[in-house]
Amino acid sequence: MNKLKKNISNKKKIIIFSVGRSDIGILTNLIKKIEKDPKFDLDLAICGANNTSKFGLFKNELKFNSKKIFYLRSKYSGSQNKDIINYFSNHLYFSNKLFDKKKYDAAIIMGDRYEMLSISVVCLNYQIPIMHFCGGSITRGSIDNTNRYCISLMSTSHFVETKFHKQNLIRHGISKNIFVVGAPALENFQKKLLSKKQIEQKFKIKMNNKFMICTFHPETTISADENINNLLELINFLNNCNYFKIFTYPNADQGFTLFIDLIKKKLDLKNVLLIKNLGKKNYYSLLKYSNLVIGNSSSGIIECASFKLPVINLGNRQKGRYFMKNVIHCEFDKNKIAKAFKLSQSMGFLKKIKKIKNDYEMNNTSSNSIKIIHKLLSNKKN
Numbered sequence: 001m002n003k004l005k006k007n008i009s010n011k012k013k014i015i016i017f018s019v020g021r022s023d024i025g026i027l028t029n030l031i032k033k034i035e036k037d038p039k040f041d042l043d044l045a046i047c048g049a050n051n052t053s054k055f056g057l058f059k060n061e062l063k064f065n066s067k068k069i070f071y072l073r074s075k076y077s078g079s080q081n082k083d084i085i086n087y088f089s090n091h092l093y094f095s096n097k098l099f100d101k102k103k104y105d106a107a108i109i110m111g112d113r114y115e116m117l118s119i120s121v122v123c124l125n126y127q128i129p130i131m132h133f134c135g136g137s138i139t140r141g142s143i144d145n146t147n148r149y150c151i152s153l154m155s156t157s158h159f160v161e162t163k164f165h166k167q168n169l170i171r172h173g174i175s176k177n178i179f180v181v182g183a184p185a186l187e188n189f190q191k192k193l194l195s196k197k198q199i200e201q202k203f204k205i206k207m208n209n210k211f212m213i214c215t216f217h218p219e220t221t222i223s224a225d226e227n228i229n230n231l232l233e234l235i236n237f238l239n240n241c242n243y244f245k246i247f248t249y250p251n252a253d254q255g256f257t258l259f260i261d262l263i264k265k266k267l268d269l270k271n272v273l274l275i276k277n278l279g280k281k282n283y284y285s286l287l288k289y290s291n292l293v294i295g296n297s298s299s300g301i302i303e304c305a306s307f308k309l310p311v312i313n314l315g316n317r318q319k320g321r322y323f324m325k326n327v328i329h330c331e332f333d334k335n336k337i338a339k340a341f342k343l344s345q346s347m348g349f350l351k352k353i354k355k356i357k358n359d360y361e362m363n364n365t366s367s368n369s370i371k372i373i374h375k376l377l378s379n380k381k382n
Helices: 002-010 021-026 028-036 081-101 114-125 144-154 163-171 184-190 196-203 224-239 256-266 280-289 298-302 334-344 347-353 365-378
Strands: 012-018 040-046 069-071 106-110 130-133 157-160 178-180 211-215 244-248 272-275 292-295 311-314 327-330
Touching: 012 021, 012 028, 021 028, 021 184, 028 040, 028 184, 028 365, 040 081, 081 114, 106 114, 106 365, 114 130, 114 144, 130 144, 130 365, 157 163, 157 365, 163 178, 184 280, 184 298, 184 365, 196 280, 211 280, 224 256, 224 334, 292 298, 292 334, 298 311, 311 334, 327 334
Parallel strands: 012 040, 012 106, 040 069, 106 130, 130 157, 157 178, 211 244, 211 292, 244 272, 292 311, 311 327
Antiparallel strands: none
């Protein structure tokens, strides 16, 4: 019995936060490996858009130890600046209340959401070491760019996707504990995906027709009017394109409610599957058979190269992010989008991208990350 108590007390207590569909999907393999590791005692904090029906109630897809999960419920009913600040404040209150009751050796934070920034501030004040995944990117068309670097400055260790990201951190004065491990998201598509027949049955779509996947988020560094005009230019193009479209909901950023309303009203839904949240397995299965990804999601930049899939990246939301040659950057103009579409589907372009290597993709990203975490925490004084 005493030996058992000693083993439990020697476990390192880690908490991983998730605030949306992207981070929980990206970190799934890491979470499952940490759960099984006898040297760790893991808690999960499921926050943000995971817990709201507006975004598909993604928490229902989680298959982790439910006894070790804490939930923060936010309604995400509005998308004005005051609403975003309220959500930010909710996460301050939630994480403060959590850390006041429970002690942790480290917190794993991914990415650049404002909710993650809020949680990081609380971690810093409770002197909980932050292990930051996917820092070092540049996205000039989003305030996430600032959030990300603020989180990096508060973090004690950094798990980055490529050497490019490591150099970005060094340029910002961060030089210690930077580990190039690859993109955790890219471990997901290595697992068994759905067949064409399974996709047809699940989504009631015909896989013999050409189709594209579209995800479009507000740019958070421009006005609401500019965002609306940009979305309308995209919708104008899509309504005149004969490909089937799978259109996923935007992130919970400023203006997201208006985006959803406009998409429902202006997009010709006869040739569209509009869906709140695909989930990682469905999403990667569709990427495997898709002819194109269009929009301004980071997934188009990071993941699609592994599928040798053409991407039309619109506007400035992802401007500055490291990308492969399968990505075509395009302004918000229906004629320019049509031109980019024609290029993306040309035999020459499709042949060229069949040869590309995805620099974001590395072997054993989660396993290597856990080895590093072991080492970092074993050196940490209790």
